[in-house]
Amino acid sequence: MTTKTINHLLTLEELTPSALDDLLGLAAKVKRQPEAFQSALAGKKVALLFEKASTRTRMSFEVGVVELGGYPLFLSSSDLQIGRGEPLTDTIQVMSRYVDALMIRTYAHATVETLASAGSIPIINGLTDSHHPCQVLADLLTVEEVFGTRTGKTLTYIGDGNNMAHSLMIGGALSGMHIRIASPEAYTVETEIFERANELAATTGGSVTLWQDPVAAAAGADVIYTDVFASMGQEAEAAERLTQFATFQVDASLMQQAKSDAIFLHCLPAHRGEEVTADVIDGPQSVVFDQAENRLHAQKALMLTLLG
Numbered sequence: 001m002t003t004k005t006i007n008h009l010l011t012l013e014e015l016t017p018s019a020l021d022d023l024l025g026l027a028a029k030v031k032r033q034p035e036a037f038q039s040a041l042a043g044k045k046v047a048l049l050f051e052k053a054s055t056r057t058r059m060s061f062e063v064g065v066v067e068l069g070g071y072p073l074f075l076s077s078s079d080l081q082i083g084r085g086e087p088l089t090d091t092i093q094v095m096s097r098y099v100d101a102l103m104i105r106t107y108a109h110a111t112v113e114t115l116a117s118a119g120s121i122p123i124i125n126g127l128t129d130s131h132h133p134c135q136v137l138a139d140l141l142t143v144e145e146v147f148g149t150r151t152g153k154t155l156t157y158i159g160d161g162n163n164m165a166h167s168l169m170i171g172g173a174l175s176g177m178h179i180r181i182a183s184p185e186a187y188t189v190e191t192e193i194f195e196r197a198n199e200l201a202a203t204t205g206g207s208v209t210l211w212q213d214p215v216a217a218a219a220g221a222d223v224i225y226t227d228v229f230a231s232m233g234q235e236a237e238a239a240e241r242l243t244q245f246a247t248f249q250v251d252a253s254l255m256q257q258a259k260s261d262a263i264f265l266h267c268l269p270a271h272r273g274e275e276v277t278a279d280v281i282d283g284p285q286s287v288v289f290d291q292a293e294n295r296l297h298a299q300k301a302l303m304l305t306l307l308g
Contacts, residue, residue: 030297
């Protein structure tokens, strides 16, 4: 297992480089030999709480718990008393008496921090407005599968400096990768998270840099990554964002700036014709569906680490 006790996964900063190596190594083993783990979480109950809609997060966690022999409980905030104002601290103390872990997909990052501090069970951040660590575990697993290593690889993320950019900076820094974030100046990443990622990168031989020219940022990259320009909760800004990000679309000419064997990643859902063209996401360099599948394997490894 890992060389560090992991109580929660909120931001990827809970991991050391060696703990991340162990976690991804376990994910690869779970993917190769799923039958070896089919009763690993027998008797364990995992609550899955969604305040934001989901396809991959819900399916991968629900299927993952079942395939490990556990029991998933799908919960919507509208079905719980927190939807009517019950304090989070009360809710998680009750949950801690009923289930063995909680995965939550929500808005404010302070929500997962409150749950982790007030409860007595592992909290898994399935997504907040600030971080998306579970997605990046799958991303890093995909990079390692394709190239045989993460260390030293250059990943260029093009688009909004959002939760994906934040978690990619941290996960890439832990991996000794070179992470380039290309965003319009008004939509860049949070300074505090960028500085923390740089501190991590300094210990692993990696780097994290910010760019405003997507073409320059793509030059010589091993991985080109993008996300939607307007995330959930930003629908009112969508038209303005499309204007601001007009030159940040990943198209065939931008992919040509990267290495000839570069891969394209997207956390999905994708808006073809906005952040990426159809010929790129549906083309030979795209591994987005392998990447989506790896959500299942990475999250099974995470639950094994936290509960097994």
